[in-house]
Amino acid sequence: MSDAGFVVAAYGMILGGLGLYTVTLWRRLRAARDASLRIRREAEAAPPPDRSV
Amino acid sequence: MTALRADAAVAWAIARKDALSELRGRQAVGSTLFFAALVLLLFGFALGPDSRRLTEAAPGLLWLAIVFGGLLTVARLHQLEADDGALEELARYPVGRRAIYLGKALAGLGAMLVLGGLLLPVVAILYGIDVAGAWLPLLATLVLGAIGFAAVGTFYAGVTVRMRAREVMLPLLMLPVIAPLLLAAVKATSAALGGDPFGELGSWLQLLVGFDVVMLVAGAATYGYLLEE
Amino acid sequence: MRVRLMGIIGLVGVASATAFGLFVVPADLNQGDAQRIMYPHVASAWLAYGSFGVTALAGIGYLWKRDLRLDAIAVAGAEIGVIFTAFAIWGGMMWGRPVWGVFWQWEDPRLTTTALLLALYVGYLLFRRLTDDPARRAARAAVVGIVAAVDIPIVHFSVEWWRGLHQGPTIGSPDRIINPSAPGQFIVALVGMVGAFTLVWVYLMIRRYQLARIEWQIEEHGRLGRISAARRAASAPTVGQAEEGAR
Numbered sequence: 064m065s066d067a068g069f070v071v072a073a074y075g076m077i078l079g080g081l082g083l084y085t086v087t088l089w090r091r092l093r094a095a096r097d098a099s100l101r102i103r104r105e106a107e108a109a110p111p112p113d114r115s116v
Numbered sequence: 117m118t119a120l121r122a123d124a125a126v127a128w129a130i131a132r133k134d135a136l137s138e139l140r141g142r143q144a145v146g147s148t149l150f151f152a153a154l155v156l157l158l159f160g161f162a163l164g165p166d167s168r169r170l171t172e173a174a175p176g177l178l179w180l181a182i183v184f185g186g187l188l189t190v191a192r193l194h195q196l197e198a199d200d201g202a203l204e205e206l207a208r209y210p211v212g213r214r215a216i217y218l219g220k221a222l223a224g225l226g227a228m229l230v231l232g233g234l235l236l237p238v239v240a241i242l243y244g245i246d247v248a249g250a251w252l253p254l255l256a257t258l259v260l261g262a263i264g265f266a267a268v269g270t271f272y273a274g275v276t277v278r279m280r281a282r283e284v285m286l287p288l289l290m291l292p293v294i295a296p297l298l299l300a301a302v303k304a305t306s307a308a309l310g311g312d313p314f315g316e317l318g319s320w321l322q323l324l325v326g327f328d329v330v331m332l333v334a335g336a337a338t339y340g341y342l343l344e345e
Numbered sequence: 346m347r348v349r350l351m352g353i354i355g356l357v358g359v360a361s362a363t364a365f366g367l368f369v370v371p372a373d374l375n376q377g378d379a380q381r382i383m384y385p386h387v388a389s390a391w392l393a394y395g396s397f398g399v400t401a402l403a404g405i406g407y408l409w410k411r412d413l414r415l416d417a418i419a420v421a422g423a424e425i426g427v428i429f430t431a432f433a434i435w436g437g438m439m440w441g442r443p444v445w446g447v448f449w450q451w452e453d454p455r456l457t458t459t460a461l462l463l464a465l466y467v468g469y470l471l472f473r474r475l476t477d478d479p480a481r482r483a484a485r486a487a488v489v490g491i492v493a494a495v496d497i498p499i500v501h502f503s504v505e506w507w508r509g510l511h512q513g514p515t516i517g518s519p520d521r522i523i524n525p526s527a528p529g530q531f532i533v534a535l536v537g538m539v540g541a542f543t544l545v546w547v548y549l550m551i552r553r554y555q556l557a558r559i560e561w562q563i564e565e566h567g568r569l570g571r572i573s574a575a576r577r578a579a580s581a582p583t584v585g586q587a588e589e590g591a592r
Contacts, residue, residue, distance in 0.1 A: 066378040066443045073382040073439035074363065077389060077432045081359075081545065084428050088552050095559040102566050275489060280475045289472060289489065292464035293496045296503035303507070323503055334495050338488045341408060 123215040130219025135226055137196050144192055145227070152185030152231060153238050160242055167244055174243040175305035179261070179298055181239075182232050187287050189227045190269030193220060194277045213340030217270060221335065224266030232258045245309055253308035253317055260324035261301040264331055268293050271335040274342045293331075300324050352548040358541030366534040374524040379443040383523075384534050386436030388542035389429045390455070393462060394497075396426030396546070400469070401494035404487030416483040417557035418550075419490060420473060425549050427466040433459050454504035461500050465493040479564060 138145050159177045164170055170177075236254070240247040247254060272290045276282040304320035307313075366384040373380035400422035407415040437456050438448045450456060472489055476482040525531035 069439045069443050073436050077385045092556045099559050289468045292461045296499050341484050341488045
């Protein structure tokens with residue numbers, strides 16, 4: 064592999080990896096926010112859980 | 117000064133208690149020693165039969181066997197209390213957390229010295245190295261290495277004592293931290309056995325001392341947080 | 346949102362720095378095109394170590410203040426740190442092969458220390474995942490992070506000593522040492538990449554921190570739910586017995 068190949072491999076992996084991580088982070092954040100919203104709606108509809116812990 | 121004396125007394129009491137448990141549970145101790153010797157034997161099969169190569173590799177293989185045996189040892193020393201819930205009991209006493217840590221580390225040191233001491237003749241026989249000629253620097257290396265391993269091992273055994281997958285988490289957490297100790301101990305052993313041609317033995321022993329001091333301080337300072345609920 | 350704006354600026358920054366480093370800056374006189382790998386490699390390494398510092402400091406802060414937001418910062422630093430550490434190692438290997446001739450060089454203290462940094466990070470994250478009790482997890486993780494951070498300078502120092510005292514050949518030949526033909530542009534490219542990466546890092550840290558906070562809230566809710574469910578289950582039989590007695 065010529066030098067250029069290594070350069071491409073380096074930049075590709077690093078920038079690609081950053082992009083991939085960012086996208087998965089967005090997905091996880093969205094899923095967590097949805098779950099949190101769902102819990103809050105349930106809490107408003109039903110009696111709240113026993114807080115005397 | 118009396119607080120220090122009390123701490124020392126507590127540490128010594130804990131160390132004695134652990135040592136007695138070790139002596140009573142001789143099968144566990146013996147199995148660990150046998151395991152480490154077996155590892156040395158297996159290294160021979162893996163890297164042999166060229167005895168020259170084995171002789172060159174001997175310091176590294178010795179310390180690897182000490183590390184593997186040591187992992188089992190420090191785990192065992194913490195398991196005794198964990199199974200009986202005695203660690204929580206210890207934590208309730210108004211005793212210095214430092215003292216508990218130092219006591220257990222002292223017990224660990226003793227166990228490691230026994231391990232290393234018994235492995236030296238095994239290495240001498242299997243890999244054809246002359247141990248007797250350099251016994252003093254070898255002993256110094258062994259002691260300093262054992263102190264460092266016990267300091268780090270006691271800490272991480274405390275970290276992993278009641279967690280899931282602790283058999284793999286203890287080595288996984290410990291081994292990266294122990295890398296400089298391994299490096300220095302092997303270099304020092306190698307230098308000692310070779311008559312120290314480059315005069316580097318002192319430097320490596322210094323590194324070991326530095327490692328030991330830093331890890332003992334860090335372990336003593338943070339062990340208390342492991343005992344709280 | 347200001348955070349989103351920062352992210353966009355960071356993205357643009359990385360894109361421009363990449364274009365600049367790949368196409369505008371002339372090739373190095375000794376290392377050729379391979380030297381261009383330095384820009385993202387150094388940037389990643391700087392952030393890898395910085396993240397670990399953040400995790401360790403956040404851990405100390407948590408042990409002192411017991412504020413779970415500090416624990417959220419710690420886990421964000423660890424997860425993002427492990428990513429940048431992997432990048433730094435990968436970049437180092439991709440650079441090493443053309444310049445040294447080998448992917449790995451034991452005597453290079455930066456490469457070996459970074460590999461150990463990766464191991465410490467992975468251990469920290471696994472430890473967190475395998476500790477169930479959230480209160481215990483924050484305190485113990487803080488302690489694990491602190492001891493790991495203390496180890497890093499020792500590792501670096503000892504590997505340097507390892508190389509220095511070893512009587513073998515030096516790493517590579519002297520004529521492979523970096524020699525930029527346009528030093529000004531080289532510095533601009535390097536500083537630009539580091540700056541852009543840092544912006545991206547801040548953006549990711551904020552997002553990961555937010556995720557950690559929400560996940561903790563979900564976890565707490567689940568925990569409280571299980572406790573009250575257990576309480577209801579514990580009191581149910583007596584209700585049944587009372588009905589039996591009344592019949």
